[in-house]
Amino acid sequence: MISERVMDAATITSWMREIDVAVRAEKDHLVQLDAAIGDGDHGTNMVRGFEAVVQALDADGGSPPGKLLILAGRTLVSTVGGASGPLWGSALRSGGRVLGDQSSFEGAELVEVLAAALASVKDLGTAAVGDKTMVDALEPAVDALRTRLGQGASLDEALDAAGAAGESGMRSTIPLQARKGRASYLGERSVGHQDPGATSTALILRALQRAARAT
Amino acid sequence: MISERVMDAATITSWMREIDVAVRAEKDHLVQLDAAIGDGDHGTNMVRGFEAVVQALDADGGSPPGKLLILAGRTLVSTVGGASGPLWGSALRSGGRVLGDQSSFEGAELVEVLAAALASVKDLGTAAVGDKTMVDALEPAVDALRTRLGQGASLDEALDAAGAAGESGMRSTIPLQARKGRASYLGERSVGHQDPGATSTALILRALQRAARAT
Amino acid sequence: MAVETNQMRKFLNDPARVVKESLAGLAAAHPDLVRYDAAAQIIVRKDAPRRGKVALISGGGSGHEPLHGGFVGHGMLDAACPGEVFTSPVPAQMLAATKAVDGGAGVVHIVKNYTGDVLNFKLAAGDAADEGIKVTSIVIDDDVAVQDSLYTAGRRGVGATVLAEKIAGAAAEGGADLAKVTDTVRQVNERSRSFGVALSSCVPPASGKPIFELPEGQIELGIGIHGEPGRKRAQLASASDIVDVMVEAVVSDLKPKKGAKVLAFVNGMGGTPLLELYLLYAEVDKKLRAAGVEPVRNLVGSYITSLEMAGASLTVLELDEDLTRFWDSPVHTPALRWGV
Amino acid sequence: MAVETNQMRKFLNDPARVVKESLAGLAAAHPDLVRYDAAAQIIVRKDAPRRGKVALISGGGSGHEPLHGGFVGHGMLDAACPGEVFTSPVPAQMLAATKAVDGGAGVVHIVKNYTGDVLNFKLAAGDAADEGIKVTSIVIDDDVAVQDSLYTAGRRGVGATVLAEKIAGAAAEGGADLAKVTDTVRQVNERSRSFGVALSSCVPPASGKPIFELPEGQIELGIGIHGEPGRKRAQLASASDIVDVMVEAVVSDLKPKKGAKVLAFVNGMGGTPLLELYLLYAEVDKKLRAAGVEPVRNLVGSYITSLEMAGASLTVLELDEDLTRFWDSPVHTPALRWGV
Ligand SMILES: Nc1ncnc2c1ncn2[C@@H]1O[C@H](COP(=O)(O)OP(=O)(O)O)[C@@H](O)[C@H]1O
Ligand SMILES: Nc1ncnc2c1ncn2[C@@H]1O[C@H](COP(=O)(O)OP(=O)(O)O)[C@@H](O)[C@H]1O
């Protein structure tokens, strides 16, 4: 099966680098989205966090991929603050724990990593699909990845489907009225705006696709 | 001599009314001039003061013109505040004292009234012509009134000359650097702006011409 | 002498260092009261930890000054954890603060109800428990502009935070135990309601742009403290009409006892002059009395702010004897001081 | 609920009544400290007149709050005469205040050096003398931005006013006689220098328009406290560079003794958040030390303001033992309180 491409520590490092580049490029956009229905710091938060993650991974001397994810998550928790810091931080830590000490992993395990990350976000933030949060992008992406891999798609195809699902989940937040996070304070005024956290989540998913392809 | 027209209490009342109308009409302009080189309240100050003067005179039961001027001056002192309140207030009080209890007065006495007013402003404010203050309008106006009456002009002609001299004195403040009042804090930045106090003084002089003509 | 970075009507050197440099200034101005642990980015009471005293810490995004750093000192907080502007701090700060102030009697975390603050404090409380420190957490959620907690993140924590820090701080200073101090925070929160309005937004240093644009002659009703838009926008009305809205919102939700003695807190958002805050207080005092409660204590000033936002909030706390006594107890912090 | 008059981002009912309504609010919030005589438009210390105590009064245009009404109380002013916004009060107010506070030991008039204030206080002092009250007047002129008194109305009175009211107020509270209290005001003035900068103008309620427009990225150097433009406009620089300018202006004029102990007062103009004021204080503290003086006391906050102007001023007072002791003495006013 062509989906049996092997990923390893380099994949994780490259994923984090790709996120760093992507959120930096989209920083102003994320700030703007957050200014409309939040407090205008989401872009700055993500950039600060993933800059620190890249630095932390650079300083690491050869840990396995799971440990790198845990390190990335811990770094997010200790540098981001806000809602997104503990959410993504716990998500990556939970994802990393799935991999234990193994030095490489395959598509099916990646599904478990992302599923654990999603579970952690939902557990900590108590948000469900439709609440206008990052969950609206993450959950359909995990589902799409699992489904396409199950259908025998290649890892790249499956990650492309996950990326597309994340983006469509992101867009699906526009008409929603927020029920979690700061945007919920706006009540009906949150309708018509795209959720910043769902937007950065879509970026994170596309970054994963690029990282896996480069492996 | 045609300048021997007689003025009385009604002239003073009408003068104050004319000032009230004029500063009200020019209030925004005076505020604007004061905002440029002062603190933006000169229009409001003059309107507040002369509104109160008109009210006070309305309530007065037949005092002679000198007493009306003193009442007007006292009212300015007690309602205007700022620099212009005590200056114009003392000016009118000093002018009024010249007339004592007499029930009417003529051109020559009007010169003495205005000269006393000018002296009071200069004494209290220690400003001279060229310092970019109301003195730049008032002093040439008093001089012109005295000169023209001395040359045998009619009261109206002489007051017209005084009004014109006040206006040209007012314009003469534009290129000056202020040496008194708030505008002096600006140093060279005060150059190029017309002094608000000189501007209201020009209005006060034209109001006098209208009041005397109506008598 | 122009610098590229400074085009936004703000006194700063580097937008990324605003919080750190300001905290250093706070400590330099008040060395008798607080110290600044720059590595941990926390403000700690000079004489912490105090053996046997229950400690109080709070924290949240910066930009709300004097909250929280300005409330560290005798009779109020033992430490504050300031995050970046409008961004909640990270668990490491809270853990460091907790450890720095723990005198063996336990530590109370006063948490404003924002998802970020709540999540980060939750992680920190877990870490502190792992280190064997007794921690209790109380979430402050007094803002009646956010109505329904089923469909929202719940009410925001605003003005009641200041009152809780003062009142529970006095309880702790007076020797109350962890349960009592915790309960005092909870009581202040339960007996307080707030409502805020804004006449402008504000400019976070990191973005350099106003969070939203409010045309003159308009008012945002039901704002929080992050420069964000409120529940709705309306025509700007007279101070009297605005206070009607605020008092009605607060009183109808608080439902104080008839004749209740209350503390009325008129808070400025940072860009509203004291001239206007006292004018608002005149209206508040009158209208609270008309609503059947008696303002026996008050606080008027800018104590929980949104940078330079023009706006104000009203917080009403229904007092009882204990809360009044704790309010009146001595306090000595950079921003609030009496009795010492 | 819109009103025609209120289109200017301000909480008010009627622009013509802003001052009166705000003073009523001040008195409603602090009935233990002050009373408001609405007819005379003055704020009077609750327990005035105090037999045998020298009384201090000050006054000036409104819009500088908490100055002066917020400084009436124990250990500071006995009365304040607030004029309309940015317009000096009238002699009748000053006379009423003087009579209300005279306890037989004389009354000191603290006058900020503005033509209007000086002229009106001069007339009032004459009136008071006519009524047999001993009055002394000291004109405060600490603003070094206005250089030459031969070609100007002389230096403006700014930050030193707050310090003079506090310090001389303590002297009077301690029983000093009229000559000593007067001399204390004079000393504070002579030993103080100030310099202010602005990042925006402000909007007086009567006109509803900003006094001037300052584009972003520009700074006015050498401003007073009336929202007016300063001596010159420059590119906005870093806080460090701005404080260099302020410290240099103040220190080069004050010429303090090498190693002098000073009080450093970083004052906000009303629209500058405390976050930035403390950041400025960090720079001020550092640069004063580098200039060879030691800030042993400080005051950081918005105490003499220009409505909602964004800006700040630095005042440095060279202390001696007496002045330090008077500064430290108890004070209890709406805006400044310690030791009680
Ligand atoms: N309870 C929650 N569960 C999941 N995601 C959430 C929750 N609350 C907020 N978020 C996400 O966090 C994003 C905001 O992140 P950020 O701006 O960094 O933090 P903050 O809201 O504290 O300023 C939102 O757009 C939303 O996607
Ligand atoms: N020392 C002075 N002598 C004469 N006129 C003066 C003096 N100082 C100020 N003025 C006049 O007063 C005017 C300003 O008046 P106004 O704005 O009402 O008072 P303020 O300056 O106190 O706000 C100036 O334009 C000037 O003409």
Ligand SMILES: [Mg+2]
């Ligand atoms: Mg945000």
Ligand SMILES: [Mg+2]
């Ligand atoms: Mg003026």
Ligand SMILES: [Mg+2]
């Ligand atoms: Mg945030």
Ligand SMILES: [Mg+2]
């Ligand atoms: Mg004025």
